[in-house]
Amino acid sequence: MQSRSHRFKENAREAIADPHIQAAMAKMKVGFTGKRLAAAARLPEFEALRDAARDIKNHSLANLDFYLERYEEKVTECGGQVHWAPTAEDARKAILDICQRVGAKTVTKGKSMISEEIALNEHLENAGIAAVETDLGEYIIQLRKEPPSHIIAPAVHVSKEQVEADFRAQHQHLPADRSLSEPTDLVNEARQILRQRYLDADVGITGANFLIAETGTSIIVTNEGNGDLTQSLPKVHIVIASIEKVVPNLEDASTILRVLARSATGQEFSAYTTLSTGPRRAEDPDGPEEYHVILLDNGRSSMLGSEFQEMLRCIRCGACMNHCPVYHAVGGHSYGWVYPGPMGAVLTPNLIGVEEAGHLPNASTFCGRCESVCPVRIPLPKMMRHWREREFEKHLTPTSFRSGLGIWAFLARRPALYRRLTGLGIRALGALGRRRGRFRSLPLAGGWTKYRDLPAPQGKTFQQLWAEKQKNGGSSK
């Protein structure tokens, strides 16, 4: 998809002014966080499991080549086929080739962020193949022609009234007197519409939460069961997964699964965790005849060995954005590309370049709430800071800011000069602000005083007062 990340500031301003988004964010920031907290509190081993999950992902990444090769071997042994895709273009081509070879007219899709990353739907539609999203949230945003605003709750920004309007506009059969005012009505309507789509589809495409090297298995975790209908009814199942999804064995996956749903939605376990290994067997009465896995790199191999390697631990639970006050303020679309929130702020510049996505790692207060809930303990603020360092090195930091920082740093490195100048400056500022105690506006401080008063300094600096006190005889007692 076309990135709008460079417009982050404008996107954010629009989102802040949008009452629908603000209402949705107000709801999500209490919902997800409370449920996660309760789920974590209920499992005494939760923190230790986070450590274990981190270690498993680290081990898997450190030996990624080995596990990818073994995974491929196993998939092939079970009658599946692995397609290696260094770029998004390669992945799109591999998928389209399969669809065209089997003469597919309709493709159903389970929720997949990789599919968003490679802009698959557009590609299929351009080739005359209808791609139908089946996850309810994805279906809603497909109707609205919007990208997801959250990695596990793609339509979290949409109100039920908006969904009703979308359904009425696009589901031609709907009688005007049919009630669609409540989520229950809307879910039933979507269920009915999508049921036929599953049965008609020629190819089902899903993502993968994990790939298991031990058995050649791909795992999807869902709540709706849409992924299962997507992959069991059509004659072809295509899995799209990025290379860092592989873990060694089922036990490793179990450990990570124990923290995944709890971190994401606060569930103990998602309704459906489905393990798929190859196409239907000779004795199977149902299931797909072909099983393909598209293994996408798209920049990930170059994150290995870099200061961003730890980002590849991410299991896409969404906890970081669920807990991010910046995400809560601006919503997911402001981030301008596929991955929003703190994980997006680190991952997106890796995938589409820091020139395009430079705002994302800057738009953080480093409050650290994301890191404190990340199930695989990714140091997200630290990695955002790494991006800022790269931007600074590449001179991408805005010039005015850079020169201001330069002057400040020059002084900060010269304590005597700093003391003299700040002493004078602060005394002047203090005198200026003494009457009201604060400023409503001040030259060069517009970013601050646009929305808040600036407290006036008390007058002299601490250093001046301390020196005076020492001169007049020691302790402050």
Place this chain on the structure above:
Amino acid sequence: MTSAREQILGAVKTSLKRNGPTESTPEMLAERLSDPKPGLIPERAQLPHPAQVDLMESMLIELSATVQRVTNVDQVPDAVVDYLKARNLPQEIRLAPSRELLELPWEGQSLLKTSSGPAREPDQVSVTGAFAGVAETGTLMLHSGADSPTTLNFLPENHVVVLRSSQVVGAYEEGWARLRRAFGNGTMPRTLNMISGPSRTGDIEQKIELGAHGPRRLHVIIVEDGDASA
């Protein structure tokens, strides 16, 4: 020209700055695949077997499933019919084609229509067995096979699962161990469904609604046949 495969694996190896695994020897890595070891198992999953069955039941109920216990497998047809009646469902079920289920005394239920095989539209009620029940989260494990079509687990609005208490284990890892015993190490059935309650969604304003695409209702009949592992 290098293949896409070599291109990706080459890039991975280059980034990891080596030509082969380092911290772990190839033998250690191979062993992790051939002889997987359980990690940290929550205490909750390590109860005595009767308590595990109780936990399985309470977890299922928490997940909005319903549970009935019977003491003898021959009581299953009665339990199924009672369930259908209580929910005003048609007296018609689609059975998984397993001997265990087909051989139950269905003939005693004169009003009940049974058929077996994969699910079709518009089947409303499926009755299947299970491979295991994992108590720690009330999760059912069902796998695909000749006598257990996967579509039965997803297409009908009502899914009735017959679970023997001897199939209840504490942790997922015990499920894997049983699976390896049944299929061999490193070998999996085509599909393994881990099912924790009926289908649900929170995609509209985060309000949880049951029956998004899969079954609206999940009913588990626990047949108390003791503890097979004991």
Place this chain on the structure above:
Amino acid sequence: MPKPEPKVGLFVTCLVDLFRPSVGFAAVKLMEAAGCRVEVPELQTCCGQPAYNSGDRADTRAIALQVIDAFQSFDYVVAPSGSCAAMLKSHYPELFDKEPDLRAKAEELSSRTFELVSFLTDIMQVSGVEAAFPEKVTYHDSCSGLRELGVRDQPRKLLSSVNELSLVELPDADICCGFGGTFCVKYPDISNTMVSSKTESIENTGAGTLLAGDLGCLMNMAGKLQRSGSDIEVRHVAEVLADMTDTPAIGVADGDVQSRGN
């Protein structure tokens, strides 16, 4: 137990130095009351966060080395700020990842560095203070102190010993106020959205005074409260603990000061 009369270097922090020296004197008073000898090295300016968080590693390292030097001779280094203390304690060592000698120096400084309130309770074993503040107050947990240094219970413990003070918990006290150093001027619209929801929670508590342990956050919240016409007063927690609340609250003019407390 700490050694008797430890020698403490006050890392005053640039904001306290420039905007609110009274917080520095409150810190000195509290530490002296706890039995410390307090000195203030002249060779300090700032912890370096503005540069560090802007990606300017070279200047950050230079500033860090300056701080390490300036505070070499102290048993402890204490800052009336979770954010600046965390910079010295958690981030300085990271700056010298590839230079073991410098890293060792940074780690040595780290081991001696503390945030003020947690230093009083955890190191100096202070369990109560001599102070009175007849007010309903609420407390905001600043992010760095809370998540990087684990400062949460310590200020509540000491506040509970202040006479006549009643503490009402701030819902979502752990959520960022939107200050974030340069963030608040680089992304003013987002920062404003964050601080607005923070001040709304503060006003909903019905407290008359807001306390926190970091002057940056305090100036942000005070500025927003005052812009929106609220008369809630805002102070650094050290001022209340040190019984030094006769100075006007943050952003309040001398003449406007209400007579409070003692």
